[in-house]
Amino acid sequence: MTTYDDRASLADLTSTAQQVRESIEGVIEGKPEVVRLALTVLLAEGHLLIEDVPGVGKTMLAKALAKSIDCSVQRIQFTPDLLPSDITGVSIYDQQRREFEFKPGAIFAQIVIGDEINRASPKTQSALLESMEERQVTIDGTTYTLPSPFMVVATQNPVEMEGTYPLPEAQRDRFMARVSVGYPSPEAELRMLDVHGGLSPLDDLTAVAHAHDIGKLIEAVRDVYVAAPVRRYVVDLVSATRSHPDLRLGASPRATLHLLRAVKASAALAGRDYVLPDDVQALAGPVLAHRLLPTAQAQLSRRTAEQVVADILQRTPVPAAQSRGEIPPGAGIRGF
Numbered sequence: 001m002t003t004y005d006d007r008a009s010l011a012d013l014t015s016t017a018q019q020v021r022e023s024i025e026g027v028i029e030g031k032p033e034v035v036r037l038a039l040t041v042l043l044a045e046g047h048l049l050i051e052d053v054p055g056v057g058k059t060m061l062a063k064a065l066a067k068s069i070d071c072s073v074q075r076i077q078f079t080p081d082l083l084p085s086d087i088t089g090v091s092i093y094d095q096q097r098r099e100f101e102f103k104p105g106a107i108f109a110q111i112v113i114g115d116e117i118n119r120a121s122p123k124t125q126s127a128l129l130e131s132m133e134e135r136q137v138t139i140d141g142t143t144y145t146l147p148s149p150f151m152v153v154a155t156q157n158p159v160e161m162e163g164t165y166p167l168p169e170a171q172r173d174r175f176m177a178r179v180s181v182g183y184p185s186p187e188a189e190l191r192m193l194d195v196h197g198g199l200s201p202l203d204d205l206t207a208v209a210h211a212h213d214i215g216k217l218i219e220a221v222r223d224v225y226v227a228a229p230v231r232r233y234v235v236d237l238v239s240a241t242r243s244h245p246d247l248r249l250g251a252s253p254r255a256t257l258h259l260l261r262a263v264k265a266s267a268a269l270a271g272r273d274y275v276l277p278d279d280v281q282a283l284a285g286p287v288l289a290h291r292l293l294p295t296a297q298a299q300l301s302r303r304t305a306e307q308v309v310a311d312i313l314q315r316t317p318v319p320a321a322q323s324r325g326e327i328p329p330g331a332g333i334r335g336f
Helices: 010-025 032-043 058-067 084-088 122-134 186-196 211-222 228-241 253-269 277-291 296-300 305-315
Strands: 048-051 073-077 089-094 099-104 111-115 136-139 142-145 151-156 177-179 247-249
Touching: 010 032, 010 058, 010 211, 032 048, 032 058, 032 151, 032 177, 032 211, 032 253, 032 277, 048 058, 058 073, 058 111, 058 151, 084 089, 084 122, 089 136, 099 142, 122 136, 122 151, 177 277, 211 253, 228 253, 228 277, 228 305, 253 277, 277 305
Parallel strands: 048 151, 048 177, 073 111, 111 151
Antiparallel strands: 089 099, 136 142
């Protein structure tokens, strides 16, 4: 495992990101785009919602991401009897010292895996709201800061609704992106039988980066350049969701910020220190679709939020090549 100091070169940082990707792809067969999106959300300081049918590797993806980075990890199995204090922690009275002592909950980790998040009650789900948005937890009037980097990776099954509680819009909006793993190709599934047929590939997975390395990557992503026309393009896309006839709830201003941060991370992973409109188009669906609520008529017509986002992408003018500002003046800012 390699670590870098504050004078690390951009090549070193890019190498670290590539090592993490290769580590995860060694476990998740044939899904490079899913792995890339998970890493994009991590570097953009966001949270990831993995939504798909059972058995396609949702939890495996979350665990592989966590094990590829040498940082603290906690897994929460969401159940109907889970309490908010099981997540955030609780103050316990110490009779010997005659004072209350705070016992941190599972949320006090750098990567928190929430398995089947929609199986917990809304009261328990709401315990994540403050931590996901403000990266802190307030217990009995005292605020505790969560470790950095901090990321929640939650999974849920969209087809088995018995005994589940749909995520409220306020919580869905706190997830930067939603991804579906999908079924593997026959070739990838055949390789999976050879690799996963014996022991779990997670058993041999070792960390290839420290939490400090991820912190340096995040700092580099923050400095990726976004030209004014591209920023306007992001705002136009999000604004279009608020007036679309097929939607009764459009994307929030938080969605605009999340999309901007995500495209900066995506550009960095592509080896650029500037954002292109192509980056915005590629991430508009994963970042915006899960926040949108179709109208009843759109639902009857089986029109999905992803289709609405695709329609908005077609109708929204793309910045002209001469006004994109792909290469900023005086390039050489920190970034990939």
